[in-house]
Amino acid sequence: MARVALITGITGMVGSHLVDYLIENTEWNIYGFIRWNDRLDNLEHHFDRINKKDRIFLINGDLNDLPSVISAVEESEANYIFHLAAQSYPKTSFRAPLETLQTNIIGTANLMEAIRDYGEDDVVVHVCASSEIFGRVPKDKLPIDEECSIHPASPYAISKVGTDLLGRYYAEAFGITIMTTRMFTHTGPRRGDVFSESTFAKQIAMIEAGLQEPTIYVGNLDSLRTYADVRDAVEAYYLLVTKNPISGEYYNIGGEYTCKIGDMLNYLISQSTRDDITIEVDEDRLRPIDADLQVPNTEKFRNHTGWKPKYTFEETMNDLLEYWRNEIKKGRKFLNR
Numbered sequence: 495m496a497r498v499a500l501i502t503g504i505t506g507m508v509g510s511h512l513v514d515y516l517i518e519n520t521e522w523n524i525y526g527f528i529r530w531n532d533r534l535d536n537l538e539h540h541f542d543r544i545n546k547k548d549r550i551f552l553i554n555g556d557l558n559d560l561p562s563v564i565s566a567v568e569e570s571e572a573n574y575i576f577h578l579a580a581q582s583y584p585k586t587s588f589r590a591p592l593e594t595l596q597t598n599i600i601g602t603a604n605l606m607e608a609i610r611d612y613g614e615d616d617v618v619v620h621v622c623a624s625s626e627i628f629g630r631v632p633k634d635k636l637p638i639d640e641e642c643s644i645h646p647a648s649p650y651a652i653s654k655v656g657t658d659l660l661g662r663y664y665a666e667a668f669g670i671t672i673m674t675t676r677m678f679t680h681t682g683p684r685r686g687d688v689f690s691e692s693t694f695a696k697q698i699a700m701i702e703a704g705l706q707e708p709t710i711y712v713g714n715l716d717s718l719r720t721y722a723d724v725r726d727a728v729e730a731y732y733l734l735v736t737k738n739p740i741s742g743e744y745y746n747i748g749g750e751y752t753c754k755i756g757d758m759l760n761y762l763i764s765q766s767t768r769d770d771i772t773i774e775v776d777e778d779r780l781r782p783i784d785a786d787l788q789v790p791n792t793e794k795f796r797n798h799t800g801w802k803p804k805y806t807f808e809e810t811m812n813d814l815l816e817y818w819r820n821e822i823k824k825g826r827k828f829l830n831r
Contacts, residue, residue: 496549500572502527502557502605503579507684508622510536512576512728513550517543519732525570526552527563527579536684557601564608574735575619577605580657583688584626585781587650598653599660606664606672618671618735621661625678625748626651629785637791640676640746647785658744665742672741673734678748678790682724682810683817687831691721692814694759697830698766699818706830708770710763713779715756717786722749723805733799745798748790751807762811 499516503509504526516522517540526537534541543550553569555562557579567575580598581587587594602621609619628638629645646652658674665672685692690713700706730747763771795801822828 497522497573498525498570499523499574499576500525500527500567500570501576501578503577504528504552505532505534505536506578506582507536507682507686507724508680508727509576509578510684511682511724512578512731513537513540515725515728515732517549522549522574524550525566525572526550527555527557527566528552529556530554557597557604560604560607563604564611567605567608567612573617575605575609575617576731576735577602577619577621580622581650581653583686584648584650585688585779587648587653588782591649594649595653595656598650599656602657602660606660609670610664610668618739619661619673620731620735621657621672621674622731623658623661623674623676623744624651624654625676625746625788625790626785627655627658627676628788630783631785631787633787636787637789638746639791640744640794647783648781651785662742662744670741671739673739674744675731675734676744676746676790677727678722678746678788679719680722680724680727680749681814682805683813685724685814687828690755691758691762691811692818693831694762695811695815696818696828698762698768698771698815699822700828700830701771702767702819703822705822708768709772709774710759711774711776711779711830712759713776714781714784714786715754715759717755717784717788718752719755719758719788720748720750720752720790721758721807721810722747722803723810726803726805730795730799730801733801734795737799745795746790746792747795747801748792749803749807752789753807758811761808762815765812765815
């Protein structure tokens with residue numbers, strides 16, 4: 495009998511790439527927990543399978559509605575649960591802190607309760623927290639390991655502290671096999687356009703298509719980030735739940751290429767067909783406080799699973815830029831946010 499995965503956040507960048515990975519590399523059936531109004535663009539290439547009920551099934555509900563979460567867990571009869579759904583944009587969390595806390599903390603608590611109620615001993619659960627929990631880290635603490643103190647720098651980061659601790663609590667208190675991850679910056683095709691590298695790539699593609707003047711609007715370019723490819727990230731998540739999963743463990747996961755956001759932008763501009771692009775700081779894109787040193791120590795996870803990133807920084811950024819070029823070629827219109 496085929497194994498079954500339940501994915502919250504299946505319509506997002508990571509969730510949709512996880513579907514791609516599982517379809518290609520396993521024989522698992524996949525259930526996706528979605529809200530009725532979720533955009534399904536990222537799953538468009540799987541519509542034929544979904545319509546035929548061929549290995550991919552969608553269940554409507556909402557993390558903030560406990561009965562629907564319980565129903566989804568029971569209906570899927572999942573062996574593996576990947577909790578990826580969240581309000582995941584730090585800047586939005588400053589404007590909508592209560593929604594962020596509600597979705598990311600109470601929504602996670604609802605899922606944990608549903609899993610506890612499910613009562614299956616062999617279910618393996620991945621709770622996706624975030625590297626943002628570490629927040630403002632002193633330079634002498636780099637690279638950041640799992641035991642680094644937390645100093646969250648946004649309501650989003652605070653909510654992910656709650657997500658992280660809820661996963662660890664339910665593992666320890668109820669013996670459920672739950673692992674939490676602190677994923678550092680990960681990107682690639684289908685990345686939401688509110689994140690820096692994706693909005694830069696989108697703006698470049700719009701400039702190339704004559705849809706925007708040759709100026710890229712930016713926020714803080716001095717923050718240090720370590721970039722991973724989303725396709726490497728989902729392989730890491732697969733290994734997390736299949737490679738000797740240890741209940742209650744928590745891992746940093748991230749890439750190998752570290753640079754300032756400004757350096758990443760310069761690389762994207764160097765790949766453009768235009769040579770007249772300028773840069774302008776937009777005050778609306780600046781956070782009130784920033785987690786500006788995001789450099790991970792991933793030895794714990796690598797030693798446990800043998801995982802290693804395959805995609806280079808250049809491949810990831812080129813694929814992201816090409817993704818936005820293709821989206822614009824389809825005739826779609828976008829804000830230059």
